Structures are given as C-alpha cells and as structure tokens.
Amino acid sequence: MIRLGGPLLGEEELHAIRAVLASGQLVQAGEVAAFEAALSEYLGAPAVAVSSGTAALHLALLSMGIGPGDLVVVPAFSWPATANVVETVGAQPVFVDIDKNAFNLDPGALAATLERLCGTAETRRRLRAVIVVHAFGAIGDMAAVAALCKGYGVPLIEDAACALGSTQAGRKPGSWGEMACFSFHPRKLMTTAEGGAVVCSDPAQIARVKSLRNHGLDSLADMPDFILPGLNYRMSEVHAAIGRCQLARLEALVVQRRRQAEAYSALILPQGVLAQAVREDCRHNVQSYVVRLPVSDAGQRDKVIAKMRQRDIETTIGTWHIPLTSYYRRRYNYGVGDFSATDRVFSTALTLPLSAAITETEQQMVIAALSETLQAILGVA
C-alpha cells in the first residue's frame, strides 16, 4: 500500500520521551518552555504552546474578547475547526469563497465581503476579525489580504495550522496577522502527536493567552489569583519534548517534501489534472500535494479514490466545504452555488501520497494509476 503520508519519528524522539518519563515531571516543567523558546526563535515572535491547533484558534478568539453577536470572516474551504471555534465562542462565521487555482481565500471576494459588512454601522460594529487559512501550507496573496484588513481596521488572524516551514517573500507565517495559530497534529509537517501554538507580538495578548490556557491563572502575580474564566489547554512535557526534536527536523522535512513535489511535477500529471497554483514568491512546505481532477462532481472524484485504493494507493479529498457540512447547512441555510469556487474545488480536489517513505518509482506508479483511473471513469481513450 502506498500511503498518503505519515510522521517522521526516530531515536531522538524516543530518547526525549524516555527522559521526560524518567524525570517524573510530566507537566509544567522545562520542556514546554524550551519548545516555546525554540519556536519563538524560529518564527521571530513569542509563542505559547497549547494542546492542539483547535485550542490555539479558540484561545486566539477568546483572548481578543470575541463572543456572542460578533462576526468573524473565514474561508469556506478549510478544516471545520476554522469555523467551529467561531461558533463555539457564540460568534457567527461569515464565509468567503476561495481562489479556485490557489485554494486560498480570494482577496477579491474578501474585499466584497468587507465592503458589505462595513457598509452598515450595525455589521461594522459586530465584525471583529478575519481568519485567513494558508491552504495545505501554501501562503497566498498576504500583502493584499493584510492591506484589506488594515484598510477596514479589522484584526487579522492566520490559521497557519499547515504552514510551519513555508515562507512568502522571505516572510514566515505569523508575520502578517495580529495572531497566528499552528497545529502539530501528525498530518502536519512536524508533530507533537496532539499540539498547537499561538504566536503573537503583543505582550498583553500573549499574557491573556497564557492565562486562558491555564484556568485563567494570573501567572505574573505574587499571590495566585484567577483573573479570567480559563480552560486547561496546556501542552504536556512529553508532547513538548517530541516537538523540540521535530522542530530540529523541520527544514530537512521541507526540503524533502519540495523535492518530492518537484518529482510529481516532472512526471507530468494526466491531461486536465491541475496542481495547486502556488505563488512564485512562496516557498511551499508542501504539507499536502493537492490536485484538481477534470471530473464533473464529487461522485466521480470519490470513484477515483475508491479505484486508486483497489490499486493499493491511498488518496483522499482536499479539505472540507464548511458551509455544506450538515451543521452549517442547517444553521445558515447554505446551498450549492453560494460559494462557486469552493463548490468546484471541494468536488474535484484530490490529495496524492507524499512522504519521506515514497520513492520516485512509487510516484510514477501513482501518476500512471491516476491516468488509467481517469480514463476508465471518464471513458476517454
């Protein structure tokens, strides 16, 4: 079976976990602080380690005081967590369509939405943030997105869950938004099993995130006191120890994945299959290698996934059309046609296997199988 991917773990991680267990200090000791320091140094901004990427997004919204009645702009095409955290704090997501080639938030659609929401005093007052997602690790036209947010005076949050290791015009994720959220789930480039981080340059905001992740405790006070209704979203010492080893592997992982993505490009995709359009100035970490198939609907794409599986090759969809998942469809009455680029990409996107374990011969097999499968399904010679 040629698998989609998987984490790269080694002796270093085993040794680090063993050391934490032997120390008996499983939480709130030196590993988390050391991991945060390493991440801060890499990204060039203070980082707070938390228990997942979703926890990071949730804390970003809570620390900004976003709650009932508020509006937060999010892309229609993402992992549901991007919108779920908005619902969870009692606010309402305002979905924006994506660019059908880049899979990132479409700056033109964002401009239209901001224009509409800022056009009336009532919605302008409720609009509290824009969340931009770096789709599959690729960083889109962030200059345009950041300029729009600045122009309308709306804080920007980067859902950089997939983007650690990517850059755009030499800048790292987290350098455009007021806050950025990262995930270390095993599907991402580097992993802590479960884990995430909030990155932010504002010391007051960082202090609120730290307090909220630890029951609302005021960590700077001489006497313990609880100043906010917080949660327990702390990262454990074991997870942080894995994270330190993985961060040391990050650059090598990016180089390897980029080499493999280039190999895919060189193998020539079957007629009509389009790879994700990545900006020239983006050094993509290739968290996922996602293509669009020349099929007409999700049914045909799912047939491709099933037929590839019969040939022992694991593929999957790109990511989710959030407004068309049951919860959002029911709550806000969304339908097909409301986000036409997302409709198209969601029903035709396919993620191909990419990992350190896959050889160029296997990539050749994937491309050949895809070509034959598409010919069989579309009935072309």
Ligand SMILES: *Cc1c(COP(=O)(O)O)cnc(C)c1O
């Ligand atoms: C993975 C992911 C998340 C959630 O991260 P977890 O660590 O799994 O909670 C959020 N947003 C995006 C875009 C993701 O890819």
